[in-house]
Amino acid sequence: MKNSNIFIVRNIILQGVLTLKKLLCISIVFILVVFSVSCAPINENPQLQKVGMLIEGSIDEKPWNKKGYHGLLEINKQFDVDIYFKEGIQTKNQIINAVDEFVKNGANLIFGHGHIYGRFFSQIAEEYPKVHFVYFNGGYIGDNVTSINFASLAMGFFSGMLAGKMSKSKQVGVIAAYEWQSEIEGFYEGVKFQEPNTKVHINFINDWNNEQLALKIYDQMRNKDVDVVYPAGDYFSETIIKKASADNIYAIGYFEDQQHIDPSTVLTSTVQHVDKLYTYIAHQFNEQQLKGGFLTFDFQESFISLGNFSDQIPKDFLQLLLDYVDKYIETNLLPHEQ
Numbered sequence: 001m002k003n004s005n006i007f008i009v010r011n012i013i014l015q016g017v018l019t020l021k022k023l024l025c026i027s028i029v030f031i032l033v034v035f036s037v038s039c040a041p042i043n044e045n046p047q048l049q050k051v052g053m054l055i056e057g058s059i060d061e062k063p064w065n066k067k068g069y070h071g072l073l074e075i076n077k078q079f080d081v082d083i084y085f086k087e088g089i090q091t092k093n094q095i096i097n098a099v100d101e102f103v104k105n106g107a108n109l110i111f112g113h114g115h116i117y118g119r120f121f122s123q124i125a126e127e128y129p130k131v132h133f134v135y136f137n138g139g140y141i142g143d144n145v146t147s148i149n150f151a152s153l154a155m156g157f158f159s160g161m162l163a164g165k166m167s168k169s170k171q172v173g174v175i176a177a178y179e180w181q182s183e184i185e186g187f188y189e190g191v192k193f194q195e196p197n198t199k200v201h202i203n204f205i206n207d208w209n210n211e212q213l214a215l216k217i218y219d220q221m222r223n224k225d226v227d228v229v230y231p232a233g234d235y236f237s238e239t240i241i242k243k244a245s246a247d248n249i250y251a252i253g254y255f256e257d258q259q260h261i262d263p264s265t266v267l268t269s270t271v272q273h274v275d276k277l278y279t280y281i282a283h284q285f286n287e288q289q290l291k292g293g294f295l296t297f298d299f300q301e302s303f304i305s306l307g308n309f310s311d312q313i314p315k316d317f318l319q320l321l322l323d324y325v326d327k328y329i330e331t332n333l334l335p336h337e338q
Contacts, residue, residue, distance in 0.1 A: 048286040051075050052102035053085040053111040054095060063256040064208070064234045064274070068113040071278030078279060079286065082106070095120045103128055109285050111135070111278065121145050132290060134281055136274075143292045148277065151298035155270040156183030156232075157334050158306060158325055159252045160190025162267050163228040164198050165317055166250050173201040173221035175240060177208045177233040183270060187230055187252075193336045201226060209235035218243055228252070228267070241266060250310075257307030269307030277303045299329050 051072065059069040069085065076083045084107060086098045095117060102110055108131050112121060118138030125133055125142045133145045141147055163172045172191055176184045188200050201224060203217045214236035221229065230252040231240035237254040238261060244251040245262040253259060253269025277297060284290040297303040306325065309318055324335050331338070 047288050048079055048081055048109060048282060050082045050084070050102075050105060050107040051109045051111070051282065052098075052105075052107040053083070053113055054089040054098055054117060055085060055087050055113045056090050056116065058087050059085065061209075061235065062238075065113065067256065067273075067275045068111075068278065071275035072111070074275060074279045075282045079282060090116065092120050096124060099124060099128070099131075103131055108132065109134070109282065111281075118145070118147060132285055132292075134290075141293050145292050146281075146290065147294050148281065149294065149296045150272050150304055151296050152181065152183035152270070152272070152304070153186035154299055154328055154334060155272075155304050155306065156186025156188075157190035157193070158321060158328075159183075159230065159268060159270050160187035160192075160200075161194040161321060161324070161335075162190075162313070163187070163230065163250070163252060164191040164194035166267055166313065167195070167198055167228045169225040169227045170195065170198045171201065171221075171224055171226045172198060172228040173218075173224075173226040173230070174203070175214050175217050175221075175229065175231045175233065175236070176202065176204050178206060179204050181232055183232060187232075189334075189336065205233060205236075208233055211236045211239050214240055215243065222247065222249075230254070232270075250312075253307055259308040259310070263308075264310055264312055266307075267310045267313060271305045271307050273303045273305070299325065300332070 053068065053072050055065055055068065057065055059065050072083050072085060075081070084102055084105060089095055089098050099110060110131060110133050112118070112133065112135035115135065115137040117135040118140035121133040121135055122140035122142050122145050125145045129144065131144065134148060137149055138147045174184055174187055184202060188202070191198050191200050201221050205213050214231060214233060218229065218240055228250040229240060229244055231237040232254050234255060238258060241251045241253065241258055241261045245265040250267050251265055253266050255272055257269045257271050259266040259269060281290065299305065327338065328334060
């Protein structure tokens with residue numbers, strides 16, 4: 001750049017276009033520009049060095065693991081740092097060995113993509129005081145251990161309202177993974193708020209991935225005339241939605257926007273943006289704002305949302321629902337609390 005600027009100045013002198021005074025002004029401006037560029041603040045010691053991620057299963061398992069991995073890739077893109085991941089990490093020894101390897105490679109931010117990592121992270125965190133450990137949905141915390149959680153009650157409530165509205169038989173069903181999922185409570189409350197006389201059938205599989213059991217429960221619900229189903233499980237939601245599509249009934253998508261499976265069948269989806277949340281956590285860590293403890297995220301932080309909507313939904317009701325969502329974001333109060 002210096003040679004380029006000097007070349008321009010020489011041409012101006014030879015052509016006699018500028019007076020000495022004007023030339024002097026240009027030179028001063030040029031010097032100031034160079035000085036300001038050279039003195040611009042540079043983040044010479046960014047907090048974030050390298051990032052590791054532990055996954056219970058495979059990164060190809062969708063949607064939970066897949067979106068978590070995409071979040072890791074986005075961190076690599078945004079920060080231009082090396083990333084590491086290990087699949088099939090479930091036992092204490094596997095976790096300890098993987099963490100030790102990550103740290104030796106220079107990682108100082110490590111994600112455990114699931115609740116099982118919290119207990120083990122809390123046990124080894126003191127050995128790695130310069131490393132911050134982050135995991136999902138657990139009660140274990142420390143100075144350098146953070147539990148991140150989705151506040152899922154509201155997304156369940158709004159999807160329950162929609163299910164209650166769209167059910168003609170007044171029978172809706174929930175096929176859930178675990179009883180602790182707060183979206184299930186929210187779904188029930190939402191259905192009852194919208195249509196108090198609607199029956200809500202709820203069954204728990206106690207597994208994120210058991211498709212066969214999910215299908216068995218689905219058939220049982222269909223025998224009870226269920227015509228809207230909410231498969232609130234990581235791996236089996238897509239399978240159940242496809243079955244609902246074949247049976248010409250409605251469904252609520254889970255975790256990711258699943259309307260692409262069938263735009264008419266899928267009324268909406270309860271979406272948790274784990275990939276975006278991971279990049280946010282990385283930014284917080286890089287700016288030295290990430291603290292140990294519990295962090296919870298909801299509609300207000302835009303890490304939870306409803307997916308695209310079916311064109312089968314009456315427009316006036318859809319607008320009412322969206323108004324309720326906006327009001328919740330503003331007040332943190334659900335419709336039955338306002």
